[in-house]
Amino acid sequence: MPRLQIALDTYDLPSALAPLAAAADEIDVIECGTILILAEGMDAVRAMRAAHPDKQILADVRIAEAGSKIARMCFEAGANLVSCVAGASLATINQVCQVAAEFGGEVQVELADEWYDAERARQWRDLGVQHVIVKRSRDREAAGDLSWKPEDIGRVDELAEMGFTVTVTGGITPADLPVFAGHPVGIVIAGRSIVAADDPREAAHTLRCAMNEVWPR
Template identity: 70%
Template sequence: MRPQLQVAVDSLDMVSALGPLNKAVEHVDVIECGTILVIAEGLRAVREIRALYPGKTILADVRIAEAGSLIARQCFEAGADWVSCVAGASLATIEQVVKVAREYDGQVQVELGETYSADRARFWRDLGVQHVIVKRSRDREAAGDLSWGDADIQRVSELAEMGFTVTVTGGIKASELGVFTGRPVGVVIAGREIMKAADPKASALNLQHAISQVWP
């Protein structure tokens, strides 16, 4: 199955978020109300983006670490379809988030950190988590490490075999998607590649073209 394209909207305010998003939105599948945007604007960001784009899947990337029921409920009531948790959240917290997600017919995503435990991932799946993110961190990228290691690539397949939809992210460019050839990626996230592009629509189309080439 061809991966979906997710745009990470991590602007510092709604004005700077909506300009590029409006240009690219026709060619993306999932809109991520990023952590930075939610910190800056609160869940107003989710509510407004839901109102503007009622047909799109919306992720509230709030990276829940605790208070799972409370935070998840607020996100889903604001209009999110998916919410995110950090890998370090307790299993009790993740279980709370999954329980609330089921009330709203929503889905839960866990973002892997620098360390990875296959056993812990299996617990997430047993609890009902649908999505996991394999990430090249922004800090690692800023330090000059632009590689996708063999362990990262193998992790995609391992997690997909557990039954997760696997998302890849971390400053992804269309030109590097080929590294995932043959791997069961479910979602490709692009943030700066679309949101900071001179032509966000063209950039989103370029990413969709690259996705269709890697996963025909």
């Protein structure tokens, strides 16, 4: 059964904390999104940790270089996971993994629409990366492409076979989930569909129910 992750990509802490408080009982992983961290810095991570000490927290900083310094900032602020971009050097990824091991944390790499290299992914796994994101990007959505392509599903299967926990994201709603039935998705990320909902708790509950139908226990 995949975990449910909420992506908080608001421009300030109050607009992130309010929907999170409403939906928290349905959420497994809290993502301090890139936009939120750019706006509020590591205070965003500290605030989430203080408000929800029992939840896993991802600092979605998309590390591209200075891996050890940025990763240490995130873990010291209370994150359990940090993210790297797929184009980061192996040296950077290795630095992040070493700091993560020191803190008992985990590392995630986010694939880009145009970037996938299976051999490179195996090297990430060898270095200690635990998670990989397969995404339908905002740019793809903006271009009117709301589909999940066969190559997206193929990547989920291939990466899971390598030993990664595979996360799917990109404007996900309950209607998107059946395409992943029978495939080893480990985490489902939802942002706007929960955060912008009139009732975030109900939106998260509806998504959780849809996940239960697609991946029955």
